[in-house]
Amino acid sequence: MRAATKPFLCFVALLVGVELVVRVFFARGMSGRFDYGYHPTAGFVEQADGTVRLERAGGRRFFPQHFARERPADTFRIFVIGDSVARGTSVASSYAGQLGEMLRLRGVKAESYNLALPGFGARRKRLVLEQALNYQPSLVILHINGSNEFEDEREWRRREEFRGWHPRNWLMKSLVIRRLYEMKTERVYWEWLPASVRSQRTVSDADAEVQASINPEKNRRWDELLRQQTAVSVRLAREQGVKVLLVAQAGVGKSPEGTPCLDDNALDALATELRGPSVATLSMKETLARHDWAPLYADGAHLRPTGHRLLAEALVLQLVEAGFIPAVVK
Amino acid sequence: MSFTSWSYPFFLIAVVLLYWRLPLRGRMTFLLVASYGFYGVWDVRFLALLLTSTCIDYYCGRAIVGERASPRQVFAAASLPLLWLGGLQLITLHSVVSPWVLALAAGFPLGFTAIYQALWQGDEARQRRAFLLLSILTNLVVLGFFKYFNFFGSSLLSLAGQLGFTPGWTLPIIILPVAISFYTFQSIAYSVDIYRGKAQPARDLLTFAAYLSFFPQLVAGPIERPNDLLPQFTKAAEFNWEHIHRGLRLLLIGAFKKIFVADNCALLANHVFNGQADLNAPWAMIGVVAFAFQIYGDFSGYTDLARGSARLLGIHLNANFRFPYAARGPSDFWTRWHITLSAWFRDYVYIPLGGNRGGPARTVGNLWVTMLLAGLWHGASWVFVLWGAYHAALLTLYRFVPWLRHLEQVEPPAPAAASTSPPSAKRAGVRGRAALASAVMFTFTLLGWAVFRAPNLSGLGDWLAAFANWAPVADAWLKPAGWLALHVVPLLLLQWATRHTGDEVELPDWPWFARGLIFALLLLAIASSAVSEQEFIYFQF
Numbered sequence: 001m002r003a004a005t006k007p008f009l010c011f012v013a014l015l016v017g018v019e020l021v022v023r024v025f026f027a028r029g030m031s032g033r034f035d036y037g038y039h040p041t042a043g044f045v046e047q048a049d050g051t052v053r054l055e056r057a058g059g060r061r062f063f064p065q066h067f068a069r070e071r072p073a074d075t076f077r078i079f080v081i082g083d084s085v086a087r088g089t090s091v092a093s094s095y096a097g098q099l100g101e102m103l104r105l106r107g108v109k110a111e112s113y114n115l116a117l118p119g120f121g122a123r124r125k126r127l128v129l130e131q132a133l134n135y136q137p138s139l140v141i142l143h144i145n146g147s148n149e150f151e152d153e154r155e156w157r158r159r160e161e162f163r164g165w166h167p168r169n170w171l172m173k174s175l176v177i178r179r180l181y182e183m184k185t186e187r188v189y190w191e192w193l194p195a196s197v198r199s200q201r202t203v204s205d206a207d208a209e210v211q212a213s214i215n216p217e218k219n220r221r222w223d224e225l226l227r228q229q230t231a232v233s234v235r236l237a238r239e240q241g242v243k244v245l246l247v248a249q250a251g252v253g254k255s256p257e258g259t260p261c262l263d264d265n266a267l268d269a270l271a272t273e274l275r276g277p278s279v280a281t282l283s284m285k286e287t288l289a290r291h292d293w294a295p296l297y298a299d300g301a302h303l304r305p306t307g308h309r310l311l312a313e314a315l316v317l318q319l320v321e322a323g324f325i326p327a328v329v330k
Numbered sequence: 331m332s333f334t335s336w337s338y339p340f341f342l343i344a345v346v347l348l349y350w351r352l353p354l355r356g357r358m359t360f361l362l363v364a365s366y367g368f369y370g371v372w373d374v375r376f377l378a379l380l381l382t383s384t385c386i387d388y389y390c391g392r393a394i395v396g397e398r399a400s401p402r403q404v405f406a407a408a409s410l411p412l413l414w415l416g417g418l419q420l421i422t423l424h425s426v427v428s429p430w431v432l433a434l435a436a437g438f439p440l441g442f443t444a445i446y447q448a449l450w451q452g453d454e455a456r457q458r459r460a461f462l463l464l465s466i467l468t469n470l471v472v473l474g475f476f477k478y479f480n481f482f483g484s485s486l487l488s489l490a491g492q493l494g495f496t497p498g499w500t501l502p503i504i505i506l507p508v509a510i511s512f513y514t515f516q517s518i519a520y521s522v523d524i525y526r527g528k529a530q531p532a533r534d535l536l537t538f539a540a541y542l543s544f545f546p547q548l549v550a551g552p553i554e555r556p557n558d559l560l561p562q563f564t565k566a567a568e569f570n571w572e573h574i575h576r577g578l579r580l581l582l583i584g585a586f587k588k589i590f591v592a593d594n595c596a597l598l599a600n601h602v603f604n605g606q607a608d609l610n611a612p613w614a615m616i617g618v619v620a621f622a623f624q625i626y627g628d629f630s631g632y633t634d635l636a637r638g639s640a641r642l643l644g645i646h647l648n649a650n651f652r653f654p655y656a657a658r659g660p661s662d663f664w665t666r667w668h669i670t671l672s673a674w675f676r677d678y679v680y681i682p683l684g685g686n687r688g689g690p691a692r693t694v695g696n697l698w699v700t701m702l703l704a705g706l707w708h709g710a711s712w713v714f715v716l717w718g719a720y721h722a723a724l725l726t727l728y729r730f731v732p733w734l735r736h737l738e739q740v741e742p743p744a745p746a747a748a749s750t751s752p753p754s755a756k757r758a759g760v761r762g763r764a765a766l767a768s769a770v771m772f773t774f775t776l777l778g779w780a781v782f783r784a785p786n787l788s789g790l791g792d793w794l795a796a797f798a799n800w801a802p803v804a805d806a807w808l809k810p811a812g813w814l815a816l817h818v819v820p821l822l823l824l825q826w827a828t829r830h831t832g833d834e835v836e837l838p839d840w841p842w843f844a845r846g847l848i849f850a851l852l853l854l855a856i857a858s859s860a861v862s863e864q865e866f867i868y869f870q871f
Contacts, residue, residue, distance in 0.1 A: 002571060003571050003574075005575060005842070006842035006843075006846070007842045007843075007845035007846040007849065008575070008846070008849075009846070010842060010843050010845070010846025010847065010850075011845075011846040011847075011849040011850050011853075013846075014846060014847060014850040015850055015853065018850075166336075167336045167337075167340065168336040170336075171857050174857075176854070177854065177857040177858075180854055180857060180858045181857060181858050181859075183858075184858045184859070188813065188816065189813075191809070192809035192810060192812055192813045193597065193809070193810055193813055194804075194805035194806070194809075194810065196601065196606070196607060196804075196805055197597050197598065197601045197805070197810065198597075200597060200600055200601065201597070
């Protein structure tokens with residue numbers, strides 16, 4: 001009996017061969033699963049017909065949407081970049097979708113896309129924005145929220161761990177295995193299994209998140225990171241001549257008397273700080289405070305569709321006030 | 331350490347490389363250290379329990395054949411658990427072991443030596459019986475205490491509560507040591523086979539300790555007989571590349587069954603049986619089929635990984651599965667499913683009870699006792715008892731309903747005959763009846779798995795009730811059914827390809843390039859699912 005038998009040699013040759021083929025011909029177009037949301041292009045699929053498809057890929061769970069790579073003339077293109085609050089439960093019910101609808105009713109030739117992703121903090125939102133700027137937006141609505149910096153940091157750590165040399169990740173160093181895994185995850189696992197089944201594999205870091213959130217040093221660092229990254233995002237958009245509207249998140253907090261109140265966690269101040277030429281702001285706190293706000297929330301942070309509608313209405317007014325769209329359209 | 335953890339391949343490679351370089355004695359010592367290290371990753375404290383079992387069964391085994399050890403030897407060996415626990419306490423500088431366990435370990439050397447000496451009284455037959463009983467009883471007491479104390483204790487407390495008695499104290503929670511169900515059964519088989527004259531005792535404590543703790547099969551079997559495994563520990567295996575090739579094939583197939591089939595089917599089975607899903611009939615069906623392949627992939631995958639690991643060391647372990655879902659009846663099923671356990675119950679429970687020698691009523695009684703115990707062996711829960719009862723009822727049904735009995739006895743035409751003689755209506759009829767028999771038995775098996783998997787009786791009721799609901803529910807079932815097929819069909823194709831050999835590892839009739847391609851596809855299938863480390867189901871038993 002020899003050390004290497006024919007089937008074994010065939011097995012090795014096949015694996016090496018397929019690996020080489022994938023490395024030579026299919027190295028591009030990775031979905032970015034192991035970039036944990038830090039992949040520059042994951043989720044944006046540029047198609048041969050000149051359109052861009054937004055899809056779930058890697059760490060990015062975009063709502064499926066598509067648009068022309070080149071913005072049509074006279075079209076007011078809006079990208080809403082944010083986290084789960086801005087994302088809502090569907091494109092149509094989110095403020096991104098409702099805003100587009102309202103603008104079209106006003107006669108503006110508008111297209112509005114929801115590029116918000118759950119759990120995305122300032123760093124990953126900036127990456128989405130960088131890619132979105134390639135598609136000539138007229139306006140970027142950046143939803144500022146300070147509650148996702150833990151996730152950004154955790155996902156970055158995972159990404160770095162994956163790139164390291166821990167034996168746990170050795171299999172995925174093979175491009176063919178990684179591609180196969182990604183394909184199965186993106187095209188089968190996510191497509192074929194309902195959320196209630198997939199949720200079993202959801203990693204719950206709730207305890208770690210709570211622990212981190214009560215650490216003043218971490219909070220200070222995250223606040224600084226949020227400020228810095230948001231400023232970079234605004235600058236990048238302005239450098240390309242794109243208008244920006246910052247929406248400052250407000251959630252349900254507690255007043256010193258212990259009663260529920262709207263709490264902006266100092267985000268209004270941050271937005272105001274960044275306001276300037278071609279940069280407008282909208283305070284969720286001020287907007288919702290004019291209404292019976294409690295029923296608008298599904299939980300302490302996320303809005304129901306009615307809440308999204310109010311925000312969309314306020315955004316229209318803000319766009320007019322900032323001069324981003326004309327007050328009256330013929 | 332789990333077979334599917336990232337660290338296991340490194341551990342195994344290191345063990346294999348060193349093992350083949352050592353002489354026999356060195357191999358035994360090395361295997362013992364490796365096995366204790368492997369087990370200690372779960373909980374080092376329970377190594378003391380394994381040492382205790384080793385000591386008792388080794389000296390009982392030798393005593394059964396009339397070989398008496400000096401009290402000093404017995405005392406020294408019986409002190410090992412105490413030394414281990416004391417050492418742990420000293421090294422960790424923490425109280426990792428409770429005082430009453432330490433006290434028990436301290437009392438064990440004296441107690442065991444005294445009992446050992448006392449049992450040498452009387453005539454030889456009585457001595458042999460006494461040592462056999464000591465071995466069996468200590469194993470059963472250990473198993474009973476660690477596995478069933480919580481179950482029977484809480485059942486009794488609940489019963490007392492219903493009768494109006496509420497004690498002012500609570501029961502301690504006993505942790506179930508990994509592997510206890512398997513090594514206690516292997517120990518019992520060892521003592522009984524020596525008593526029956528079917529096996530010789532291990533020649534020294536080191537060999538026996540290495541035999542009982544052999545890491546590939548320690549945690550979840552196969553439950554080996556002394557005659558099959560022990561001789562392989564007393565005679566050094568010659569290195570042969572065949573060991574490595576077959577070992578690697580077994581590891582590949584085992585990983586495929588566990589990681590690709592079982593862990594992916596588990597998603598659907600857990601969804602259906604964990605009580606949070608909105609169920610209708612298709613979902614209930616998907617859930618139970620998914621569980622059937624989950625548990626098969628999980629346990630037979632574990633067995634293949636165990637057999638592959640052992641084979642890399644030149645040691646053969648028995649097969650535990652032989653295409654169980656092709657069984658044509660319950661008797662056939664139990665010769666295909668967890669073969670080493672069912673053979674254990676047959677040889678050490680059913681036959682000693684009288685087997686089928688005492689008329690139909692007695693036979694049925696013996697069947698029921700055996701199956702109820704087999705059910706309870708799987709876990710300390712009434713659901714497992716019910717599962718045992720279900721299989722006992724099935725065996726009874728097939729024994730007394732002529733149509734079913736004939737169905738089980740259908741023999742499909744041998745593959746050689748099928749290939750040489752022209753097709754005939756008669757052979758097609760036999761084949762059809764065999765397929766019908768397998769289909770009927772598979773349906774019964776599924777119902778049994780629903781009983782097994784249901785978290786409790788109310789969960790089982792919910793699952794059964796779902797068959798009355800054919801209306802759509804919140805989650806559509808068609809795509810999940812596709813997911814199930816995606817992970818089950820490759821296994822079925824592999825079984826079809828290996829149907830003549832009865833072992834998924836053997837593809838002798840296939841050309842070498844086809845075998846190479848199949849192995850490559852299996853590896854890619856594993857890699858497409860290999861991210862999370864899911865524990866094996868049978869570790870909990």
